[in-house]
Amino acid sequence: MPNLAGKSYAFNAFTPIGRGRVFLCRLAFVLIRLASFKIVQKLLYKVSLVADQQRLVDLSFIHFARWTIVRRRDWPNFGDGQPGDSPVYAYMLFASNFNGQWEQYIDAFSAVVPGGMDLIWNTNVGYPGAKPITRFLAYIRQNQFDTDYYYSAYPHSATSDIRGALDLVAQMSAFAERTESIAPTKFKDEFERFLISVSHDLSTTGRAPWADDPDEPIMPRTPIPRDESPAAVEQDEQLAVWGPA
Amino acid sequence: MSNVFGEAYGLTTISPIIDGRTDGVHHAQELRATLARLPRGRHSPFASVSGTHTARWFVVDDLISEAYPAKEDHLNSKYLVFIADFDGALEQYVSSLVASIPEVIDSVWGHCVGYPGSSRPLAVLDYVRDCQVNTTLYFGGYPGASVENVLRALLVQREAIQFVEQTRQLPSGELQAAFRRFRDRMEKAPTPAPGSM
Amino acid sequence: MTTAHRLDWADIQGNILRGYNLPVARHCFYRVANAMLARQLIASLLDEVTTAEDERADGGKWSEGSKPHSTLNIAFTYSGLAALGVPEPALFAFPPEFRVGMRARAKILVDRGTSAPDYWESLWQEEQVHVALLIYAPNQRALGERYDALNERIDRNGGLSLAGIQDAAMRTVDGMMQEHFGFIDGFGNPDVVGAPGKTRPGRGKVMADGTWAPIAAGCFVLGAIDEHGEPSPTPQPSLMFRNGTFMVYRKLHQNVGTFRRFIREEGERLGISPDLLAAKMVGRWFDGTPLELSPDRPDPEIVADPNRNTNFVYADDTQGARCPMGAHIRRANPRDSLGFGGVLVNPRRVIRRGIPYGAYTPPNALGDDNAEHGLIFIAFNASIAQQFEFVQQQWMNYGNDFNQGNDKDPLVGNHIERDKMLIPGDAAAHPKQHTHLCMGLPTFVETRGGDYFFMPSLAGLGVICNAPQRAISMAGAPSAATMSRL
Numbered sequence: 061m062p063n064l065a066g067k068s069y070a071f072n073a074f075t076p077i078g079r080g081r082v083f084l085c086r087l088a089f090v091l092i093r094l095a096s097f098k099i100v101q102k103l104l105y106k107v108s109l110v111a112d113q114q115r116l117v118d119l120s121f122i123h124f125a126r127w128t129i130v131r132r133r134d135w136p137n138f139g140d141g142q143p144g145d146s147p148v149y150a151y152m153l154f155a156s157n158f159n160g161q162w163e164q165y166i167d168a169f170s171a172v173v174p175g176g177m178d179l180i181w182n183t184n185v186g187y188p189g190a191k192p193i194t195r196f197l198a199y200i201r202q203n204q205f206d207t208d209y210y211y212s213a214y215p216h217s218a219t220s221d222i223r224g225a226l227d228l229v230a231q232m233s234a235f236a237e238r239t240e241s242i243a244p245t246k247f248k249d250e251f252e253r254f255l256i257s258v259s260h261d262l263s264t265t266g267r268a269p270w271a272d273d274p275d276e277p278i279m280p281r282t283p284i285p286r287d288e289s290p291a292a293v294e295q296d297e298q299l300a301v302w303g304p305a
Numbered sequence: 306m307s308n309v310f311g312e313a314y315g316l317t318t319i320s321p322i323i324d325g326r327t328d329g330v331h332h333a334q335e336l337r338a339t340l341a342r343l344p345r346g347r348h349s350p351f352a353s354v355s356g357t358h359t360a361r362w363f364v365v366d367d368l369i370s371e372a373y374p375a376k377e378d379h380l381n382s383k384y385l386v387f388i389a390d391f392d393g394a395l396e397q398y399v400s401s402l403v404a405s406i407p408e409v410i411d412s413v414w415g416h417c418v419g420y421p422g423s424s425r426p427l428a429v430l431d432y433v434r435d436c437q438v439n440t441t442l443y444f445g446g447y448p449g450a451s452v453e454n455v456l457r458a459l460l461v462q463r464e465a466i467q468f469v470e471q472t473r474q475l476p477s478g479e480l481q482a483a484f485r486r487f488r489d490r491m492e493k494a495p496t497p498a499p500g501s502m
Numbered sequence: 503m504t505t506a507h508r509l510d511w512a513d514i515q516g517n518i519l520r521g522y523n524l525p526v527a528r529h530c531f532y533r534v535a536n537a538m539l540a541r542q543l544i545a546s547l548l549d550e551v552t553t554a555e556d557e558r559a560d561g562g563k564w565s566e567g568s569k570p571h572s573t574l575n576i577a578f579t580y581s582g583l584a585a586l587g588v589p590e591p592a593l594f595a596f597p598p599e600f601r602v603g604m605r606a607r608a609k610i611l612v613d614r615g616t617s618a619p620d621y622w623e624s625l626w627q628e629e630q631v632h633v634a635l636l637i638y639a640p641n642q643r644a645l646g647e648r649y650d651a652l653n654e655r656i657d658r659n660g661g662l663s664l665a666g667i668q669d670a671a672m673r674t675v676d677g678m679m680q681e682h683f684g685f686i687d688g689f690g691n692p693d694v695v696g697a698p699g700k701t702r703p704g705r706g707k708v709m710a711d712g713t714w715a716p717i718a719a720g721c722f723v724l725g726a727i728d729e730h731g732e733p734s735p736t737p738q739p740s741l742m743f744r745n746g747t748f749m750v751y752r753k754l755h756q757n758v759g760t761f762r763r764f765i766r767e768e769g770e771r772l773g774i775s776p777d778l779l780a781a782k783m784v785g786r787w788f789d790g791t792p793l794e795l796s797p798d799r800p801d802p803e804i805v806a807d808p809n810r811n812t813n814f815v816y817a818d819d820t821q822g823a824r825c826p827m828g829a830h831i832r833r834a835n836p837r838d839s840l841g842f843g844g845v846l847v848n849p850r851r852v853i854r855r856g857i858p859y860g861a862y863t864p865p866n867a868l869g870d871d872n873a874e875h876g877l878i879f880i881a882f883n884a885s886i887a888q889q890f891e892f893v894q895q896q897w898m899n900y901g902n903d904f905n906q907g908n909d910k911d912p913l914v915g916n917h918i919e920r921d922k923m924l925i926p927g928d929a930a931a932h933p934k935q936h937t938h939l940c941m942g943l944p945t946f947v948e949t950r951g952g953d954y955f956f957m958p959s960l961a962g963l964g965v966i967c968n969a970p971q972r973a974i975s976m977a978g979a980p981s982a983a984t985m986s987r988l
Contacts, residue, residue, distance in 0.1 A: 066346075074365070076368075076378060093307065121446075122444065123358070124310075124315065126317070128441055135380070135382075136419075138321065142382060145321075147378050153317065207363045208341070208362050209341075211359060213357060213358050213499040213502075214358075222447050224462065225459045228465060244477055244478035247484075248476070248477035251480060251484065262466050275346030
């Protein structure tokens, strides 16, 4: 059930969309996408939805996140004796990669962008609202599908580490260009100034003490040799009768 | 209907799993076991499929029904969901998969109905398209950065800390020279392996 | 504008909502030898348990500065509640982290290396501690008298056997506690809605208009409304849980020698004074002056003024030029640093009632890492997992929320990976302040033991020792909510 790869958590949830409400659901996403255009942002400045979009970015623990509407007819059917599927509801598939443990993440969403959460999930059956948080957590958890296999190209780096690294590279290039022909005696001062501007980009990455070891296999490829010693055999027999302690 | 955010493409596919057993092998169970045995981290097969930011598989045994007044909802087949965030276009990524990790994708999608097998790359692309569901809203934390960009930036970040530490006491002229050497070294450094940073 | 609901002070144990501020303590830990006898003993002690009420049985009032002869409070570990015979449905209602106990949470708490439970004192190995009786007093004589009197009754009763004792005593400077590294401590406790005592600017949460408001009581007291706007999860039977709290108890050894050597040698290497380096690690100067208010030097006037000594926000210091993002007090309470009106910070607040133990090191001495001294860290919160454990793991032993990557809290982080600390520079300062990088920090604080305790309300204590009638009369008139459940 490896939802984790190093610092990254893979979260998946399928939630049913109310009958006849798929259009509204799609409309919500259109609005959110529109809100990302600066012009529209300026026009709708007062609308909290826009603020929510910005806040989503600011939360900065999401690597990638997506919402996909799976219509009733979208479940593929290749014939071949396979029974087809046309479920009662259309579904919203939410899949994201984020840093931290899932409760902390959902916590933040409920606290910071409840309007955005409501807009996206209001058309979903059984959705209790982003607040109060305990009910929101329960709804999300109930509809979560655990990941069977998860790969991240940067398991030891959080989103803010990556953004910091990209900023560092950009700033370093600009600094190099700026100081290309500067007198050697003046360089150090400029370098100090540069350091100050990138001091938040110098994250140490690597395996966090509480994080998963992304290289560790979930199941070993070769079977573990059986311990045939009398004590082990007796323990096995006991386990068979009583179950794990 | 946007599968693209910045430079990244978000692929979602849903593939029906072959029902029951064939030659004694229960497809859904074997599929799960296969996924559990796949190497992880830097040894992951996806580390050798260039441009892969993230990839995941999960099995949907059945839908989860909500309480009253929602209606009970079920699926007649089990499905395998594949979600990946990668650089570039879909066609080129699928051919990468087929070229780099054919045995892996065969061992996974081989349990799914209608999968043609890696020996037929064009048919695989058609298969992926048939299984694809378009993303409605896609969001990325570092748009415009490819896997290569990110890995190289993380390397610079790690080395820069060492550089700052080692050159603290240097006088200005020497610092300048050291900085130029550092940049040079960074430019020439090999990109760190995916899954290692 | 709703009036704040006043909490039931007579039902809530003392030292939670308002610190006793008594300088000496004896924490007595017992094992249940006989459940029935132990319950009888606890029932017989109910009259003596110190509550949050202002006026005491001796006629003195905390609010007037009057101190009692001594105080007594009772708390239980999960295994203690089980040993006392609390029925299983109630036991299983406790949250998982409390049920397994603090030793089992070592991975989450980053109690690794020299802080690993394998190296903890024998008292905290295995599940020996069931019941804690906590005694505080204004002086050693009173402490001894109270302990002797209690001990006599415990001996006679025979239901509890002594597992161990932890003595503690704080040195104070101008009424404020000084810990072993030399820092004046105790500014950071939150004001709480409905609690006794004065509110002070800076202690609670900062509102959009810049004023300060107390933190919702439900963050610290089960059943009250919390910072999410909901009642903090209170398992059933509510009479046992309501108005109770969870106490995190950690014996933290302090490597005074290593710390003093570090600030001296590293300060010399960086070209800054040891005092400044220490201040950058913590966020306050040794005397308690906040860096945010006085980045260049300590300021006793600020420290002496309770309306100023914790009254600041970080809005003008987003780069950490005055108080580094990774400094201890900024990690423990980011205030407005994480944006979003503080909603990511306020629910994580804890109440700290720590007290040092062991002999103090004279100011000019080198300090001895092997000496028996440190801090008995005590935190009260409604959810150990969401509050203490979260802060310990994500804010003390990790830095992502502060854009500090894997960097840990310089002072209390477990530097098993020889972590670094980056002190941002300030181009605008006069003289200019350089960026400083300290690689390979040694570990200054090590865990030597502790556990998670449940500190019930008076009514809860009554339920635990099967004396509910008595518990209700102890708590005065029960609230309407309680009555409706009976």
